[in-house]
Amino acid sequence: RKEVEQDPGPFNVPEGATVAFNCTYSNSASQSFFWYRQDCRKEPKLLMSVYSSGNEDGRFTAQLNRASQYISLLIRDSKLSDSATYLCVVTSGTGGFKTIFGAGTRLFVKA
Amino acid sequence: GAVVSQHPSRVICKSGTSVKIECRSLDFQATTMFWYRQFPKQSLMLMATSNEGSKATYEQGVEKDKFLINHASLTLSTLTVTSAHPEDSSFYICSATDRGPSGYTFGSGTRLTVV
Numbered sequence: 409r410k411e412v413e414q415d416p417g418p419f420n421v422p423e424g425a426t427v428a429f430n431c432t433y434s435n436s437a438s439q440s441f442f443w444y445r446q447d448c449r450k451e452p453k454l455l456m457s458v459y460s461s462g463n464e465d466g467r468f469t470a471q472l473n474r475a476s477q478y479i480s481l482l483i484r485d486s487k488l489s490d491s492a493t494y495l496c497v498v499t500s501g502t503g504g505f506k507t508i509f510g511a512g513t514r515l516f517v518k519a
Numbered sequence: 520g521a522v523v524s525q526h527p528s529r530v531i532c533k534s535g536t537s538v539k540i541e542c543r544s545l546d547f548q549a550t551t552m553f554w555y556r557q558f559p560k561q562s563l564m565l566m567a568t569s570n571e572g573s574k575a576t577y578e579q580g581v582e583k584d585k586f587l588i589n590h591a592s593l594t595l596s597t598l599t600v601t602s603a604h605p606e607d608s609s610f611y612i613c614s615a616t617d618r619g620p621s622g623y624t625f626g627s628g629t630r631l632t633v634v
Contacts (some may be wrong), residue, residue: 442622451612451625452563495562497623507553507623511562 409434412498414510421517425486429513431496432478441472442497443481446512452495455481486517521547525613525626532603532633540598540629542613548593549615553623554586557610566611569596603633 414431421427433441440449441458456463458479459472469482479498496510523573524546532538542552550571555563568576575588587599596615600607612628 433596440622444622445619449610449630451628454622459562507565509555509565 411435412496412508412510414494414496416511416513416515418514420484421498421515423486423488423517423519425517426482426484427486427515428480428482429494429496430470430478430480430514431498431510431513432476433496433498433508435498435500436477436478437497438472438477438500440499441479442499443468443470443479444495444497444509446493446495448493452509455494462498483515488517488519491517521615521624523549523613523615523624524626525628525629527629528627529630530632532631534604534633535602537599537601538603538631540600540611540613540631542596542598542615542626544594544615544624547615549596550593552590552596552613552615554588554598555612555614557628563612566598571596595597600631603631605633607631608633 412433443455444452445455446452456465458472460472462471464466465509471480493512493514495512499507524543552569554566555567555628557563566581569588569590571590571593577583590596610628610630613626614623616623
């Protein structure tokens with residue numbers, strides 16, 4: 409079993425749709441969780457950190473479920489510019505230095 | 520926020536030559552930097568963890584003699600791909616963290632093509 413698993417997609421959605429991604433992790437001692445966005449041939453950029461209490465940033469909502477060991481990302485009112493690959497990132501270990509990336513979920517938002 | 524500068528952004532080299540990639544944290548000190556490799560349509564794979572003033576920690580399957588990492592200062596880590604081969608062609612990205620809420624900041628990446 410992979411340490412961090414994501415559905416690779418692609419998710420093809422129309423503009424304005426709501427789309428949700430999940431990411432599961434195997435290490436129950438994992439400490440920090442992030443969602444990154446990566447555009448084609450570019451470096452990943454932090455989209456948002458994921459907290460146990462859940463957090464929201466505009467159209468994006470991230471949640472953490474420690475009991476079931478997954479994190480989720482919800483995108484509301486999808487825009488064309490949301491088309492990208494969304495990477496789930498999980499860190500663990502002393503100082504959080506073991507960082508595992510999910511393989512990413514590809515999202516295509518179409519007009 | 521934290522900024523990480525990486526260069527070159529693109530390099531083409533001949534088989535058998537060596538290529539050095541630099542990664543700098545511009546506005547923070549990074550005792551630890553990370554080097555990743557990403558092949559087309561695949562996820563980022565951690566190659567090694569670069570520790571300032573000490574030896575890098577390599578992930579399983581990564582040849583330490585081929586991918587030389589030097590982290591001589593708190594703001595600079597270098598990755599040298601020695602005796603490059605076409606199969607080393609990939610996208611190499613470094614990252615660092617200021618341990619703040621911004622998570623890990625990535626360099627812009629280096630696309631290496633070995634011909």
